[in-house]
Amino acid sequence: MDNQVSIGVDVGGTKIAVGxxxxxxxxxxxxxxTPESGWPAVLDALAGQVRLMQQRHPxxxxxGVGIPGPISQDRRRVKFAPNIYGFTDVPLVEGLYERLGVHVSLENDAKAAALAEATLGAARGSQSSVYVTVSTGIGSGIVIGGRLWRGQHGIAGELGHVVSVPGAAVSGAGQSGxxxxxxxxxxxxRDASFALNRDVTTAEAFALAQAGDRIAGRVVRGAMYRIGLALADLQKMLDPEVFVIGGGVAGVGPYFFEHVQAAADEGAEGFAAVQIRPAQLGAQAGVIGAAVSAQLEPTPVR
Known part of the structure; x- marks a missing residue:
């Protein structure tokens, strides 16, 4: 990668980042x-950003493009992208080729960030790592030997969609618990707002918990406990060298990591230790990962 130059684009519900x-x-x-008038407008915006970067950096x-939500097995279409208006069954690779005349590598954004952290971030130098982003949702990606592990159908690493509490709340993907x-x-x-009987943000719930609020503490500790146990289960199944956790919730800092580590240690007792590191690349991880993916793991061309 030392002499390679690539463009990375990270598409989110509110903004498009490029580098x-x-x-x-x-x-x-x-x-x-991010445009809010449908997927053709989003593709036009993506093409405009890429074209500008190509002019500046010929x-x-x-x-490479990273985007939230599931993509097709051949990594050419976006099945749906949460929080992006009208972004369902989008032929992104074909659409950008029509606009730019160049082939574009497509990747799920969490998997792109996993590749970034494994290549240039907190898991650099490891032979196997699992990246988990805890934010509005929970995404993840598995990297083995410098390559993403996608599985037979391209869905490997979807930790956020693993059932944790059967019969509990329904996710945005329609799955319970x-x-x-x-x-x-x-x-x-959601849970802090219900328990405290008023609107509470995630950041406020953590602040209240750290200040000693008993109810908020129960809510956030319960969430961190479930995350830690999920990592312990992955340790027993995959035995990765290291876990890297990023995303807005992880940005709480030591309080978050201490509780998740304690739960992981409990869940993995008698097995291998769970090594957890904070992500290093922050908001740029998606762009970096998309650019790395374009170099190392380009979307297959038919």
Whole structure:
């Protein structure tokens, strides 16, 4: 990767981030709002950003796009993207080729971030790692030997959709009791608001818990406990060298990591120790991962 130059694009519900990766250095990073008028407008915006970067950095020929939600097995279409208006069954690779005349590598955003942290971030130097983002939802990705492990159908690593509390709340994917439904930032805000009988944000729930509020403490500790147990289960199934946790909820800092580590230690007692590290690349992880994916794991061309 040292001499390679690629463009990475990270598409979210509110913003599109883009940057150019020169070897291990991200340059020319900036963002713009995500259009809210349907997927053709989003593709037009993506194409415009890529075209601008190509003009500024003509040596950047590989282009990678990371996007939330599931993508097709051949990594050419987006099945649906949560929080992006009208983004269902979108032929993203074909659509950008029509607009740009270049092939684009497509990846799920959490898996792109997993690749970024394994290549240039907190899991750098490890042979196997699992990245987990705890934010509005819970996403994850598995990297083995420098490559993403996607599984037979491209869905490997969907930790947020694993059932944690059968019969509990229903997730945005329509599944009951998944880890995302009971331990994400959205779940914490929902449960804290119900328990305290007023609107409470995720950040406020953590602040109250750290200040000693008994009810908020129960809510956030319950979420962290479930996350830790889920990591312990993955340790017993996959035995990765390290776990990396990022996302807005993990941004709470030591309080979050101490409780998740304690739960993971409890769940993995008698097995291998669970090594957990905070993510290092922050909000740029998605862009970096998309750029790395374009270099190392381009979308197959038919």
């Amino acid at each position: 150019v990766l020169y070897g291990e250095e991200l340059r020319d990073f900036h963002t713009q709002p 040596q950047a020929r590989a282009v 998944t880890l995302e439904a009971v331990a994400s930032g959205t779940a914490i805000a």
